[in-house]
Amino acid sequence: MRVTRLFGKTLREVPAEADTISHKLLLRAGMVDQLAAGVYSYLPLGWRVINKIESIVRDEMNQAGGQELCMPVLQPLEMWQQTGRDQAFGEGLFVLTDRRDRRLVLGPTHEEVITYLASRNVQSYRDLPLMLYQLQTKFRDEPRSRGGLIRVREFIMKDLYSFDADDAALDVSYQKMLRAYENIYARCGLTAMMVQADSGAIGGKDSHEFMVLAESGEDEIIYCPSCKYAANVEKAESVKPKAESGAPLPIEEVATPGAATIEEVAKFFKVAPSQTLKAVLYVADGGLIFAVIRGDIEVNEIKLKNLLHATELRLATDAEVKEAGLVKGAASAVGLKGVKIIADDSITSGTNFIAGGNKPEMHLKNVNYPRDFKADIMGNIAKSKAGEGCPQCSTALAAIRGIEVGHIFKLGTAFSKVLGANYIDEQGVSKPIIMGCYGIGIGRLLAAAIEQNHDDKGIIWPMPIAPYQIYLCPLYREGTKVAETAEKLYADLTAAGLEVLFDDRQESPGVKFNDADLLGIPVRITVSPRTLEKNSVEVKLRREKQASLMSLEEALIKIKELVAKG
RNA sequence: CGGGGCGUAGCGCAGUUUGGUUUAGCGCGCAGCGUUUGGGACGCUGAGGUCGGUGGUUCAAAUCCACUCGCCCCGACCA
Structure with a gap:
């Protein structure tokens, strides 16, 4: 071409x-x-x-x-x-x-x-x-x-x-x-x-x-x-980090002005987020779902969706939360009625959690499962993250x-x-x-x-999927045999069954080389007055920095090898 | 669908805040002529625009207002 x-x-x-x-x-x-x-x-x-x-x-x-x-x-x-x-x-x-x-x-x-x-x-x-x-x-x-x-x-x-x-x-x-x-x-x-x-x-x-x-x-x-x-x-999947546990203590209501997020609540009580219970409210196929998970772990919505066998799952709106009689920032499964509760098994690791109090600016201390509430479904709805243990060998995941x-x-x-x-x-x-x-x-x-094969100049096609295998790049000058040689080379390479993109434009070398790099053609052959003096052509691979001079015959053999190798 | 950004020539942009100075400008690219030829050359000449669209305000709109269409990014979403 x-x-x-x-x-x-x-x-x-x-x-x-x-x-x-x-x-x-x-x-x-x-x-x-x-x-x-x-x-x-x-x-x-x-x-x-x-x-x-x-x-x-x-x-x-x-x-x-x-x-x-x-x-x-x-x-x-x-x-x-x-x-x-x-x-x-x-x-x-x-x-x-x-x-x-x-x-x-x-x-x-x-x-x-x-x-x-x-x-x-x-x-x-x-x-x-x-x-x-x-x-x-x-x-x-x-x-x-x-x-x-x-x-x-x-x-x-x-x-x-x-x-x-x-x-x-x-x-x-x-x-x-x-x-x-x-x-x-x-x-x-x-x-x-x-x-x-x-x-x-x-x-x-x-x-x-x-x-x-x-x-x-x-x-x-x-x-x-x-x-x-x-x-x-x-x-x-991952091995969830351990949370502190001790003997269950009696549940206690504590006023928590200004603390709503897990971070704020953990800070208020001066405990790690893993000592709190997080409530996330969803609507699954039209029904409200109360998901409970340990405060240091995120909900994996795909897992939740699968566990529920739901076709549609989304976060509940503030209005829906309010309508269900729940308090945003202090929602709790304790004493909750009429809402399906799905719990992550992380809540069974650890004791005496901080949870919402179902009243504005109110939280509960020493919440324990299953003493204080019961989940309708218990399973794994946790999003794994880097640093947690590999489920097969416990090494830290990346x-x-x-x-x-x-x-x-x-x-x-x-x-x-x-x-x-x-x-x-x-x-x-x-x-x-x-x-x-x-x-x-x-x-x-x-x-x-x-995405996997490029540099700052452009694409670097792997040989088997490159649009053309060879970028034939003559640097024309009048009174030389560049044009003639390039035409012949184009015909020979094509006849040899190779795919050649022939840059026959009257452009400066910089333009041609840059386009060759941008297009990412794996092999570039340059014919110029300089190479002809030495009765050779220059062969350069897109992947490599160095070019080398060789005779036409050598070039043909080498390129065939490269193409066959892929 | 929520948040953000953008729409002016094939591409990249300026001009919009504060309406008139612009027959709407610049660079690249494109066409013609000439000089150039090893990493995006140079000179001269030239073509190319419903300023996303519609409606409005005004003596006057790329510029102000309303509506609308489109594109991108983040999120939601995505067997």
């Missing part, structure tokens, strides 16, 4: 809307163009990267036994009502109405459709195991798109679904996919960390996410520096941010039961198919690749 013909211009200045590194570089390199919030066009260079990632993904999916198909974006809303996921997705679902007033959904994902397909085509255990996948555009009306391609409303996703006869077979499919995913990231030149993840209200037991570590990532990962434990903070570039999980029979996807087993008994689902956001993977 000749740069003079290439659609998409590089920009010297960063468009004002970009904040994240990958977003800035994608715009500056002319790889994407924004149409609306979370809606992007891919320009030719960006699209080439997408295609390369897709072909790696396809290859791995096929090798793992997947069969590619393509399902519709347009899906009947009824299908979503049948599984109840119209509610689960809520406003995130793009819904439209056709000319006959039928309601259709722009697919945010394809479990419903694939399960419907399976229900029509799988009849016997002989049809299993089965893996089907597609690369399809998904639509999600995200509350907020962000970070360029990191979170968008229209995006390409590879989604594979596995169908198995039993849990053991599902484990096999799951392991195959897990390995395929590891291969994909490695082949794309990315370092991804596999972490345990929350599988949500629908999911079965196992779920893992693949994270590319980046400051701009939306997810927080809790991991153990010593053993292999790593989990999304949504899912992470936290880091990451971009979720893949998510795999075991669905079990959640969809097959509802949509009637059954098979007949060896004994002639009809059973629901056991399913798994495995997704990769292609555009997000591209963005993550940039």
